[in-house]
Amino acid sequence: MRVGRPVKPLPHPDCDYCGALATLARAGDEAYPYRDDHGPLWICAPCQAWIGTFARSTRNVPLGRLADARLRELKVKLHAALEPLVQAKVRRDGCNVFEARSKGMKWLAQAIGVDPDKCSIHTLDADQCERAIAVVEDFEQARENHPSDSAADDR
Ligand SMILES: [Zn+2]
Numbered sequence: 001m002r003v004g005r006p007v008k009p010l011p012h013p014d015c016d017y018c019g020a021l022a023t024l025a026r027a028g029d030e031a032y033p034y035r036d037d038h039g040p041l042w043i044c045a046p047c048q049a050w051i052g053t054f055a056r057s058t059r060n061v062p063l064g065r066l067a068d069a070r071l072r073e074l075k076v077k078l079h080a081a082l083e084p085l086v087q088a089k090v091r092r093d094g095c096n097v098f099e100a101r102s103k104g105m106k107w108l109a110q111a112i113g114v115d116p117d118k119c120s121i122h123t124l125d126a127d128q129c130e131r132a133i134a135v136v137e138d139f140e141q142a143r144e145n146h147p148s149d150s151a152a153d154d155r
Contacts, residue, residue: 013051013062015044016125022050024060042066051122064122074129075121081136082108111135
């Protein structure tokens with residue numbers, strides 16, 4: 001922690017794969033990977049790795065670590081695996097979907113040994129994503145075998 005610096009340095013993530021500093025790209029820039037506008041992205045062009053920014057962040061705070069093609073695919077897979085549990089919790093407990101997702105991520109973080117307070121789907125690396133997917137699959141398997149058991153998301 002540095003003392004005597006009134007202005008916080010801008011968050012400037014580096015690339016997990018090559019260590020280079022990422023560049024901020026906006027829709028329409030040459031490096032921007034999407035045709036549509038998904039908001040500003042931190043990109044490492046040589047690694048084809050990127051991460052979005054918090055929607056209302058004026059300082060372009062990154063959502064998490066830069067993700068290459070493999071990690072992006074794993075995040076989609078994890079999201080798809082978790083979503084049925086999220087929807088089930090919304091129906092059962094009447095909570096909103098964001099709350100249900102956040103509880104689901106906390107449950108997963110604990111299960112894979114990541115600090116739940118610092119965990120979101122965007123902070124996981126490929127290895128952690130794979131472990132999290134396995135946890136959800138195991139849970140689904142156990143529920144199929146014992147349909148009367150209550151869900152583990154209240155843990
Ligand atoms: Zn890189």
